[in-house]
Amino acid sequence: MNNKDILIVTLGTRDVQLPKSTAEEWFGEKSKKLYRPNIDRLVIPRVFGQAVLKHTKGYENNSGKQKQLLELEFPILKPALDFLRMESEEEKPGLNRIGKIIFIVTDQSTEIDERYRANDSIHFAELLKRIVPLHFDELSETDFQVKRVTDSVQDYVENSLRFFTYVKSDQLFNNFNSSRQNLYLLNLGGIDAINQSLSLALLNRFGEKVRQLSVSEEFGVASLTNFPIHYQRERESYQAKRLIENYNYSAIKTLNSLPEDVIKATESLDARLGFDFDRAKHKANAIRDTKLKRTILKSIQYAERNKVKELYRNARIKLENENYVDFLLRLYRLTEEYVRTQVGRLLPGIEVNVNKKRWESQIKAMRQDANYSNLFEATEKMNAPGGNGKIDISFQGVPAYLAIWKYYEPTEAKNFNLIISLNDLRNKSIGAHDFEPVSRPIIEKELKKNSASLEQLIASLDDIFLSSQDISGFDRINQEIFEALGRMQLNPM
Structure with a gap:
């Protein structure tokens, strides 16, 4: 050659x-x-x-x-x-x-x-x-x-x-x-x-x-x-900002002239998107810029302690990037975890992180308790998702958790009932059991059956899972990277 x-x-x-x-x-x-x-x-x-x-x-x-x-x-x-x-x-x-x-x-x-x-x-x-x-x-x-x-x-x-x-x-x-x-x-x-x-x-x-x-x-x-070097750095800096704004952290490594700290920061965020917090911390620890390093490590610590909120941020990114199948997968996992947590809160005597056999034995015991008779009467009248019969809360899973939550707090459970209405789309997509398409119009059409829209659903979920005081949001970290990039370009290491 x-x-x-x-x-x-x-x-x-x-x-x-x-x-x-x-x-x-x-x-x-x-x-x-x-x-x-x-x-x-x-x-x-x-x-x-x-x-x-x-x-x-x-x-x-x-x-x-x-x-x-x-x-x-x-x-x-x-x-x-x-x-x-x-x-x-x-x-x-x-x-x-x-x-x-x-x-x-x-x-x-x-x-x-x-x-x-x-x-x-x-x-x-x-x-x-x-x-x-x-x-x-x-x-x-x-x-x-x-x-x-x-x-x-x-x-x-x-x-x-x-x-x-x-x-x-x-x-x-x-x-x-x-x-x-x-x-x-x-x-x-x-x-x-x-x-x-x-x-x-x-x-x-x-x-x-x-x-x-x-x-x-x-x-x-x-x-x-030095013009080619300066030009390439400016060009790749611009490209990096566009990639980071779109959370496309894995593509950053293709840019050769970026400061090493920016590469490490985006590798950390990419690992965090995959919930690999150990790798995220490992990459963040290699950052030399003290301010950036501290910010990212604190955000990882917060994310580890609040995994459900982290999962919602993750789902939100998939939605913004129009990865609708991945969005539905994360939304369903979010619902599963969140509604199970609510059941644990509402029924402190019940263990929720258990296997199927243990769950069934607990529900069987509850049926013998008159304090729960109204719960069983109400949930047995509820329709299962997709119109597949009635709810039986002895079958462990999201429908059972959601039915229990809906009985105690119907208003709060409403948004998650909307998510369950999207479950059929998830099941028939390439992310689960079939090859049916998923797109924004298809999601909107399904939500419209319940007099809702995707925008309304996301706004409601934002109120639950996002906070203006949240130090760990990806957009905030992205902004910190941009500021660090500016510092590094003025004072290259």
């Missing part, structure tokens, strides 16, 4: 230069037509390039013409190649790391005004393919590739879109192995629209694998800019 790096260079009017005095020696009076008026080294790229290519034709076997080619200057590309030659990495020393150099050039059609065509850099690419290997013997003409822009360079929007498409579809980039290769970008010459869109397109696709070069033409030295 190819692991050599790629260098992309945008060529403009300053990328190949020659003193006028030297050009006069080569071309005589004709040299005047090759330069900008009153500027010693700034040539007119198209005509200058054509003239020099013709003048040095056959240079391969002509030392004199090779010597002339060596007189040409390339003040932007040369310092960049010098820099890459000096920089070394394991198994990729110097310029041997470069497997391909791509020149981005303009070559507008003859329909374009000659004033603009004159600045086209197409011939500079051909010249540099000859010149560069004479200065850098690690490179040969076969290492170069030319990408031409043939439409009008005045169309800013078209040029911007073109290079987003180029980076997305070109086979060279599709074969780019981002885990083993770097992509160097020297985009100082040429058209601003091309340079900017090319830079953004590469950064969006390859992130910090893009290494942008800058050149001081005054001093002839090159260096790497």
Whole structure:
């Protein structure tokens, strides 16, 4: 597999230069037509390039013409190649790391005004393919590739879109192995629209694998800019916020430039969503930001002590993310636990966390107690969920718990009776025993049979399970992560 790096260079009017005095020696009076008026080294790229290519034709076997080619200057590309030659990495020393150099050039059609065509850099690419290997013997003409822009360079929007498409579809980039290769970008010459869109397109696709070069033409030295790193961090910070806002904590680990504390915090929250509190605490303990660490650990402690409330938060998240099957599964488990707790509160002499046999024996004993005769009389008149006969509270489960609660506190039990009305949807879904669909409209339709709506149900449950003083809500923790992220970006560790 190819692991050599790629260098992309945008060529403009300053990328190949020659003193006028030297050009006069080569071309005589004709040299005047090759330069900008009153500027010693700034040539007119198209005509200058054509003239020099013709003048040095056959240079391969002509030392004199090779010597002339060596007189040409390339003040932007040369310092960049010098820099890459000096920089070394394991198994990729110097310029041997470069497997391909791509020149981005303009070559507008003859329909374009000659004033603009004159600045086209197409011939500079051909010249540099000859010149560069004479200065850098690690490179040969076969290492170069030319990408031409043939439409009008005045169309800013078209040029911007073109290079987003180029980076997305070109086979060279599709074969780019981002885990083993770097992509160097020297985009100082040429058209601003091309340079900017090319830079953004590469950064969006390859992130910090893009290494942008800058050149001081005054001093002839090159260096790497920090822009790709800063851009990637800002971009991933934005992506992270969107993922966190949607509670998609598991996807955060795909973002490479986030501070480690943010990764650990979201791993902790992801574990908490799965009720894996030990793992949640383990991840939180690895956080270095004291404030964030303390906040998350306190929230886990609260969640462990209030698992029913935690389950409701969990169900609420599934609803917000439109995961309706998972929402119903959690809602049913919530009801099961909560109504059982209410029965334990209302009947302190009854054990509720028992097996089926123990439950039946307790109910049998209650039937012999006259104090409970009204309870049995009332519950035996209640319809079982789904119209499946009457309630028999000796059968342990949610219907029995809810019937007992409904007898003692009918108003408080009303909302949970609505949840039971959704049980048939849960049973027939892929979360239980069948393949029936579940969606918001289907849930709403079922609730409408009881003159209720999902919004009303959630509002009622919010009143029971959520509190403005609740320190452990996921949204509050998310906000703490955003604030910590801001601190970390201002003061990176």
